[in-house]
Amino acid sequence: MKMKRKKASNHQPAFLFDLDGTLIDSVYPHALAWQEALEDIGIHLPAATIHRRIGMSGATLIHAFQRESGKKLSSRDAKRSEEFHTNAFREYSHQVRPLDGARELLEELTRLRVPWAIATSGQKDDAAQALKLLKLGRNVVIVTKDDVEKTKPEPDLFLVAAAKLRMELEKCVVVGDSVWDLLAAQRARALGVGLLSGGIGEDELERAGAYRVYRNAADLLAHLDDFGILSE
Amino acid sequence: MKMKRKKASNHQPAFLFDLDGTLIDSVYPHALAWQEALEDIGIHLPAATIHRRIGMSGATLIHAFQRESGKKLSSRDAKRSEEFHTNAFREYSHQVRPLDGARELLEELTRLRVPWAIATSGQKDDAAQALKLLKLGRNVVIVTKDDVEKTKPEPDLFLVAAAKLRMELEKCVVVGDSVWDLLAAQRARALGVGLLSGGIGEDELERAGAYRVYRNAADLLAHLDDFGILSE
Numbered sequence: 372m373k374m375k376r377k378k379a380s381n382h383q384p385a386f387l388f389d390l391d392g393t394l395i396d397s398v399y400p401h402a403l404a405w406q407e408a409l410e411d412i413g414i415h416l417p418a419a420t421i422h423r424r425i426g427m428s429g430a431t432l433i434h435a436f437q438r439e440s441g442k443k444l445s446s447r448d449a450k451r452s453e454e455f456h457t458n459a460f461r462e463y464s465h466q467v468r469p470l471d472g473a474r475e476l477l478e479e480l481t482r483l484r485v486p487w488a489i490a491t492s493g494q495k496d497d498a499a500q501a502l503k504l505l506k507l508g509r510n511v512v513i514v515t516k517d518d519v520e521k522t523k524p525e526p527d528l529f530l531v532a533a534a535k536l537r538m539e540l541e542k543c544v545v546v547g548d549s550v551w552d553l554l555a556a557q558r559a560r561a562l563g564v565g566l567l568s569g570g571i572g573e574d575e576l577e578r579a580g581a582y583r584v585y586r587n588a589a590d591l592l593a594h595l596d597d598f599g600i601l602s603e
Numbered sequence: 604m605k606m607k608r609k610k611a612s613n614h615q616p617a618f619l620f621d622l623d624g625t626l627i628d629s630v631y632p633h634a635l636a637w638q639e640a641l642e643d644i645g646i647h648l649p650a651a652t653i654h655r656r657i658g659m660s661g662a663t664l665i666h667a668f669q670r671e672s673g674k675k676l677s678s679r680d681a682k683r684s685e686e687f688h689t690n691a692f693r694e695y696s697h698q699v700r701p702l703d704g705a706r707e708l709l710e711e712l713t714r715l716r717v718p719w720a721i722a723t724s725g726q727k728d729d730a731a732q733a734l735k736l737l738k739l740g741r742n743v744v745i746v747t748k749d750d751v752e753k754t755k756p757e758p759d760l761f762l763v764a765a766a767k768l769r770m771e772l773e774k775c776v777v778v779g780d781s782v783w784d785l786l787a788a789q790r791a792r793a794l795g796v797g798l799l800s801g802g803i804g805e806d807e808l809e810r811a812g813a814y815r816v817y818r819n820a821a822d823l824l825a826h827l828d829d830f831g832i833l834s835e
Contacts, residue, residue, distance in 0.1 A: 392651075396650055398650065398651070399631055399635055399638075399651075400635065403631055403632065417702055417703065418630065418631035418632075419630070419631075419800055419802035466638060468649075470649055569651060570802065572803070572807055575804055
């Protein structure tokens, strides 16, 4: 996306979007794919527990599960589990759809010349699939785990995304469905906004520091004036 | 389960358990199976929206989805969708496990001669599978949608379960992971207890009237004294 810098006011924010659960409906398939992948290496965890870890990168997630299950994993087990998850998730991918209002929200921001980017803990390949699903072109600014050393809740993904937009992170709004997005937003001094479309409840998102919580991307689109963005 | 009536004090409650998300880890597979089943009849709904409807019977669920999607369904479509869901769910069933502490909680209640039963909006066949998974014998008191005219949030399932235990419903504790369990409990004047193991958040369960919310069955087992039940 090309920015017309002179049109943007100094106070106009940029938007940094999470992908899974925020723009596409992929959190539940990810949760079940991880459940299978962990079972394969002998770790049994309930789906609701795994659900609350989605949004972290695979490696961080496995580290957390290892601690929670009290089981010590070799790096070979961890790698095997990540690969298993990737394959299991791809079997679900025919079922993944854009979330309500996601395409319309991104289109409207583009029309209003509000800078935006996507920052995901996921892999480049899965992100490319998501862009197709969202019918987004190749010039979208997107940052994946392959671009940073540490993913959410570390703020690196959002830092890189903001830098690519040439915006200060303090002026950005981070939009996500997981507590990890909101914790990363806080650490980066960005404004965190929660969406319920990933299935995490309002109180969990608020406790993680959400400035506002909306039902989904469509609901955020209907409330852009909360951020001083007015349709022309 | 045989009750030794003379051992039970007048104030000792009975426990009525929901099944999916409360005793077995089947809510996420149900959500995705319903998503596929609805897609098959042209209704697209996000997984998080479907997740929050799990716990109702198939027919009630389809009715709600129909209203939410603004689409009118024939009774043939509805039947087709229910059957699709049943088959899709069975493909996930290899992945379903008992939830943490479920077996231990039921064993401890039996040991302490506290009456308990299972009341589920699900089908008899799926319930039979769940009993096997939980290693429960044939003499467990269980009520399914096949035993009542209307399922949750109508209180009928719990009414029948309490009657089978020869307990007044006002003396029963209803334990479930969905708002429908808790709404049904309120309507039946029973005490509602929420478990987080189905992935619904604490605030949603409390707003639906939960007297207490525990992490899972294991956590409820550790807090049986909240109900005046003391290990001997």
